Amino acid sequence: MINEVSWGINRGLQGVNPLDDTSGNTYTGGARTYQDSLLPLKDSNGNALTLPRINQGSNVLNLLPQVNFGFPSGFSAQSAGQTISNTPNFSHDSRWPFTGTDQLQTIQDKITWVKGPHTIKAGFYYERMARNVSVYSVYNAAGSYYFGSDRTSPLDSGYPYSNALLGSIFAYGDDNTKLVNHAHYTQLEWYLQDTWKVSRRLTLDYGMRFSRVGDLKLAGRYPRPVRYGLLRSQQGWTVALPSLFHSRNHHHVPGGQQDRDQPQDRRGFSFRAAGHV
8 A cells, every 4th residue: 555645835925015116107107216105295395295084094105195187987077177188197006015925735645555456546635725915996095186177166277287286186085995805715626446457358447536626715804995085066075975895704706616516437448359468
């Protein structure tokens, strides 16, 4: 009898270190260094400006907010002013600083037992995968300003760039946390087979293999934030109602692969018509 057992673990790291990332294109609103991406925002005299926030504690990295010269997704102007195509977005990717880990653990055991004319094999394979990664946000924990033109406001200048110079904001929003996805799945396989040498000329192979493919699940640490939007109206500033997303301790990913068993039979034979085996 021979028994082979193996265990392995692999851990991969993805990410962008905010302390040494200088890849931003300064011609499209990027920053030369990490320090250029930090608050405070200063005026032409070098004085620090205090920017309003909805969720005070979510910008833990003290990043500058995003600036957009259009409108938030799902919003439009009641009476649109002039629009500008191909405007620069002064922002980072909403996942930034991006971090992600992949951890894969596997255990497998194989047994071979030779007993007379039979060669019996059995074994199992266990795989556990975990993926923790920054995901896209809506308004960004650092905040997002929108300077699209809506002439229904008495403060609107009719032009996004001049709105930015005057501080006439169509909308502002920030998320109350940085989103991190904690996903995992488990896969299990096992088998049993026999090679039976019935005679010198006839050998039979038969057995069964089972596979259980686990569903992709999200752990309870997956944060579902309450997102707010601060919108401007003719009467002044109004706070839009929050959109609530309830978190669960454990749930299936919509559209994901459900747990299922996949049995597979193994059958075969070899036969020698003449000669010696």
